[in-house]
Each structure stands twice: as structure tokens, then as C-alpha cells.
Amino acid sequence: MHEKTLFQRLKSPKGITGLAILCFFIFIAVAAPFITSYSPADVSSSPLLEPGSEHPLGTDDVGKDIFSNLVYGSRTSLMVALLVSFGVLIIGTLAGVFSGYTGGNLDRVMMRGVDIFLMIPDLPLILILAAYLSPSLWNIIFILILMGWPVGARITRAQTKTLRVSGHVDFARVSGAGNWYVIKKHIIPDLYPIMITTVVMQSIRAILSESGLAFLGLGDPSYPSWGTMIKYAISYPLVFFTDAWMWWLMPAGLCITLLVLSFVLVGQALEGDK
Amino acid sequence: MDRKRSGHIISRGLEYAITFFLILAINFFLPRVMPGGPLLSITGSQSSDLPVVIDEETKYKLMEYYHLNDPLHIQFIHYISDALHLDFGYSIFYNVPVVDILVGRLPWTILLMGTALVFSTIFGIIIGLESAWKRGEKLDHALLVIMPFFRSIPAFFLGAIMIFVFGYKTGWFPTSGSMTPYMNYAGFIDHALDIISHLALPMLCLAAFEMPGTYLLVRNICVQQLGKPYVLMAEARGLKERTIKKHVLINSIVPVINQIAAMLGFMVAGTVFIETVFSYPGMGMLVYNSFIERDYPVLQGAFIFMSLVVLACNYVADIACSYIDGRTGQE
Secondary structure (H helix, E strand, C coil), rough: CCCCCCHHCCCCHHHHHHHHHHHHHHHHHHHHHCCCCCCCCCCCCCCCCCCCCCCCCCECCCCEEEHHHHHHHHHHHHHHHHHHHHHHHHHHHHHHHHHHHHHHHHHHHHHHHHHHHCCHHHHHHHHHHHHHHCHHHHHHHHHHHHHHHHHHHHHHHHHHHHHCCCCHHHHHHHHCCCCHHHHHHHHHHHHHHHHHHHHHHHHHHHHHHHHHHHHHHCCCCCCCHHHHHHHHHHHHHCCCCCCCHHHHHHHHHHHHHHHHHHHHHHHHHHHCCC | CCHHHHHHHHHHHHHHHHHHHHHHHHHHHHHHHCCCCCHHHHHCCCCCCCCCCCHHHHHHHHCCCCCCCCCCCCCHHHHHHHCCCCEEHHHHCCCCCCHHHHHHHHHHHHHHHHHHHHHHHHHHHHHHHHHHCCCCCCCHHHHHHHHHHHHHHHHHHHHCCCCCCCHHHCCCCCCCCCCCCCCCCHHHHHHHHHHHHHHHHHHHHHHHHHHHHEEEEEEEEHHHCCCCCHHHHHCCCCHHHHHHHHHHHHHHHHHHHHHHHHHHHHHHHHHHHHHHHHCCCHHHHHHHHHHCCHHHHHHHHHHHHHHHHHHHHHHHHHHHHHHHCCCCCCC
């Protein structure tokens, strides 16, 4: 085939850079207990220490080790990204394939519904939901999946509609294949590229939303989060008047940026150069 | 043709009306299905700093006052008619009608979002078109790396950096609020300058948040247009670069406007973060504050208002596009 395979596309400079950053964060998340000796919730150190041999990035205003919060924060971000993107993938793909394959009025109503849903400003709605529910990471993951699956469904549905009228699917149906067989053998496998794009896009959304919600004070106190770190860093009145911003504010922000960037680069590499 | 257009405009309007109705319905049902019951959203939480203790009689009176003892469909009719009369109840925290708060905050958000939108759209179109024109060249490659990088920076982090650089280090701009408090202005110009200097940082931040999306959108649409035969024809006729770009731009403007309007809901999220970081007294900060105070009526009222603004902008974009592109509404 003249089309590049996914693997070949990933071997572009962008793809390799993105994967390298992503692997770096995955490594940190997995090896967290070996990288730092402090627990992220440990408040036994004295507050507002400058970086030194004991604390590579100093401590924050309640005496937590900033470096270990940074390291454990990668676990939270990656976990939210993984769960949200796969949740959206499963629900979105099921709804999209169903809607696109059935067609007709049902399809039209469903897609109208999705259009309406996409127009609603989602952050205020997330805040309303979060205000009624208790602040926990699982609630955030649930809300992000709830607000995200229509996007996945829409892309999948468009592709399913194209696939349904393509030659090999017609041929399979004429040969007597049932709906289930066609969907399983001919539609789902051809959706793999779109599924990977969905996972990448939803991971970006999940990481940015999780840190954003944590920044707004919606974070789960029992999971260290980069967003929470930024929230406390800039609400500390002296952060900009001393050098504390360098080891308190910047690392957390840069970690979010780098992790998101790694997904963006992988996504661009997968789309291929247009 | 004109009839077709007005038919199209009316049918789109109906769709937006249905959407708005659904948003109201979400707002109506959320407090009723969530833990805590509907009275929680009116009187506030039991577990907050100042717990609200209500005896049974008062509770019954309150339930009666808010029609909460009626069957659900009657409640819903009451709710819709209240909403249409702009009655969203009273704020728990400020103890004034929700509408008054919202109307006071709305102009600031419209100012912030409007200027940022104009800024990001103009620059996004210029850079996107240039990038598409020089497709595959160095500039294009560089932009395709820089823009996604900007997109990866969380809005609140970008805001914090801007406060540090332009507020604390250089002292060029004020970093919070929308005006200098208790200021005696010498005149209208003085007043305007004060507002503009307060607007500068949040506006730039929001524009930087919005622009990468606009850029990628314009670039993709223009790349498609540049591959069309009319561009080849124009080049063969020896038209100037500027003229060809103009043709491409006119042909791309309809999808660009539609997509930018569709991204407005996303921009609202950016506004919430940026207004919070810069303490800009708009709807975004109101949403944040009322979330922190668990001020449910204001939170829900703000959601309705913001949705209404987003829907209205989408409708205006639809109408504008139907005038720009004569084919709209024709099958």
C-alpha cells in the first residue's frame, strides 16, 4: 500500500520526540517510590525550604516536598488520561458505530443531540456537577467521560457511514454476512486509526481538564496534582517576590505542558503531514 | 432564493431554541436528581462553614414557596416561566437576585472575550493563510511546532507567567481587577486608558489560548482551497499573490466563521481560568467564586447566561454566513 502505516508515521521526528517524552513520564510514574523518598502527603519537613540536598525542589508552604509531589502528580495525570480516554473510546465507539450503521431517523436524532451537546459550554456544567458531587478523582473521571463521549461518537459515526457503503462491506453483506459479523470483521478494524486519534485527543483533554479543575479547587486532596500545586503556588502571596516561583510554580506548569505536548506531537505524527 | 434563506434562518433559530430549552431542562433536573435534594440548591449546604439549620415547619414553608411540593411537571412549568421572566432566584452568598449579579458581570466578560476573539481571529487568519501558502517550507514547519506548543500550555499557567513577567518584573500592566479601585478619573480618556491597561494581560492571555485553534483551522481549510482548480487557473493567468490569497480567503471564510463560533463553548472554559487568575470581575470569576461558595443559584444562572450568549453568537454566525454564501439553505 502507498499509505504509510501507523508505525511508519510514528517514526517521524515529531512522533519519536512525543513518544520519548511520554515514556519518560510513564517511567517516572511507575518508578515514583524509587525516585523520591518522601511521600507526597508528608508535611513533616519545615515549610518554604529552598532547594537543597534534602529537598531537590524545596518545600511548599505547609512543608510538603515539592519534588515528590511533582513525581507523584504524574501518576494522577496519566491515570486520569488513561481512564478518561478509554472510557470515551468505548462509549463513543459503541454509540458512533450504532448510530452510523443503523442510519435513518434514529441516527439523525442522535447526531442532533450530539451537536446540541457540543455547543453547551462544558466547564460551567462540569462545575455545577462537581458542586453537587463530592470532590473525588473518580467523580472527575466520571464527569470527563460523560462530557467527552459525544465527540468520540461523532467522529466514529462519520467514518462508519463512509465504511458502510464501501465496496468490501457491500460485498460481505451480499455474501450473506450478518450485521454483527460485518461490524466486527469489517467496520471495527477499519476504525482503529480513528480510535487511536480519539485516545490521543481525549488524553490531551483529560490532562488539561484534570489540572484545570484541580487548579479551581476541585482536586481530590488524596491525589497529588500538578494543578493543585500551581493553585497553592500562586495563592501564596510572596511567590513572585522571592525566587520560590522557580522551583514551585514553574516545574508543575512545565510538566503539564510537556506531557500535553507529547500527546500533541504523537497526534500530529499519526495524522501524517498534510 | 431569498425565501430559502429566510426559511433556513428560521429553522436554525428553532434548533437553537430547542437547544436552549434542553439546557434549561438540564438545569431544572440536576438539583432534583443530585444527592441532597432540591432545597439544597436554594438554601445552601448543611456541611459548609455556616451550616443552615432549618426546622420542619420552615422547611415545609420553603418547599411550598418554591413549589417543591407540586408534581414534577407543574414544577417544570413554573421553572420555565420563571426563567423566561429572568427570575433565577436569589444568591445564597450575596443575597440579591441572581439576575442583578449576572447583568453586572456580563459586560466585562463580553469586553474580554470580544476583544480576545477579534485579536485571535485576525492573527489566526493572517498566520494560518501565510502558513498554508508556504506549505512545506520552513515557516510552515516552524509554526506547526510553535502553535501546538502554545496549545499545550494550560491557560492558568500562562496567566501566572504573564502576571510574573509583565506585572511583577517589568511592572507594565496591573495584574488584577478591571479598574483601579477608588480612582478619581480626570476624564473619559483617563477612564478608558485605565480599563484598557487592566484588560491588556487577560486579553492577551485569552487570545493566546484561542489562537492556535484558529490557526490550525484556517491553515487546514486554506490548504484544501489552495489545491482547487481555480487557484491553478489564477496562477496560470499570472495574478498577483495578494489577489489569489484574497480569493482563497473569501472562499474559506464561511467554514472559518462557523468553526470559530462552534469553538466558543471551549473559549468560555478559557475565560473562567483566565478571569480567575487575573481576578477579572466577569462571568468566569463569578462561576469560580460561586463554585467555591457553593452558591448554586448563581452557578446555574451563570451557566444559562453563558449558554445563551454562546448560542446567540452561533446563530449570528449562521445568519452572517447565509448572507456571505448565497448557496446556504439550498440542497
